[in-house]
Amino acid sequence: MKTLVILAHPNIEASRVNKRWKQELHQHTDEITVHEIYKEYPDWSIDVPKEQGLLEAHSHIIFQFPLYWYSYPPLLKKWLDNVFTHGWAYGSNGNKLRGKKLGVAMSIGDKQDNYQAAGSVSFTVDEVIAPFKASAVHVGAIALPYFAVFGASFQASDEEINQSAADYFQYIIEYR
Ligand SMILES: Cc1cc2nc3c(=O)[nH]c(=O)nc-3n(C[C@H](O)[C@H](O)[C@H](O)COP(=O)(O)O)c2cc1C
Incomplete structure (x- = not known):
């Protein structure tokens, strides 16, 4: 079964990392479906039955996004609020995501060293993504280990970004 990647970038044209990752995933369309929600919903009016149908058809789902304010870009938050509904995702009859593998793939602006208790961020990435895991x-569902590239704002070289794209594909294959 194919992996579904929910890609949420508010300005993919200006992106370095997510644009490169998207290009990599598009080389594997037999294995991966990329669903770009900022392109699909420019008016932010989400087709909930369509999104739920997509999720039901996949057992391995990755949320790919740039980390903004230690969280998701806003359309992805709205997408989660709208799509993960009572009676579908949770509640006594809400079991449609049960047992599915969910992962996050993030580009992170800051350096990896800063994401620790003693670093400037004060928190680890696993702590930052606690809302996703909860x-x-x-x-x-099963929360997979996260995939990330750090220094995405300006430190990462083109070579590092190219390598991260290859690593990202391997991450998808490894955990599917
Ligand atoms: C609104 C906004 C908020 C951001 N918040 C964070 C943040 O909380 N932590 C961080 O490390 N980088 C942060 N960044 C940097 C982005 O993570 C970085 O620009 C992005 O991952 C680069 O990926 P791209 O090349 O695909 O756009 C932020 C950037 C923007 C524009």
């Missing part, structure tokens, strides 16, 4: 638990 949400996966809440819907009975």
Whole structure:
């Protein structure tokens, strides 16, 4: 079964990392479906049955996005609020995501060293993504280890970004 990548970047044209990752994933369309929500919903009016149908058709789902304010870009938050509904994702009859593998693939502007208790961020990436992991638990899904590239704002070289794209594809294959 194919992997579904929900890609949420507010300005993919100006992106270095997510644009390169998208290009990499498009070389594997037999294995990966990329669903770009900022392109699909420029008016932010989300077709909930369509999105739920897509999720139901996949058992391995990756959320790909640039880390903004230690969180998701806003359309992805709205997408989660709208799509993970009571009676579908959770609640007594809400079991549609149960047992599915969910992952996050993030470009992170800051350096990896700063993402620790003693670093300038004060928190690890695993702590930052606690809402994602708690949400996966809440819907009975399996939260996979995250994939990330650091220094995405300006430090990462083209070579490092190219390498991260290859690593990202391997991450998808490894955990599917
Ligand atoms: C609104 C905004 C908020 C951001 N917040 C963070 C943040 O909380 N932590 C961080 O490390 N980088 C942060 N950044 C940097 C982005 O993570 C970085 O620009 C992005 O990952 C680069 O990926 P791209 O080349 O695909 O756009 C932020 C950038 C923007 C524009």
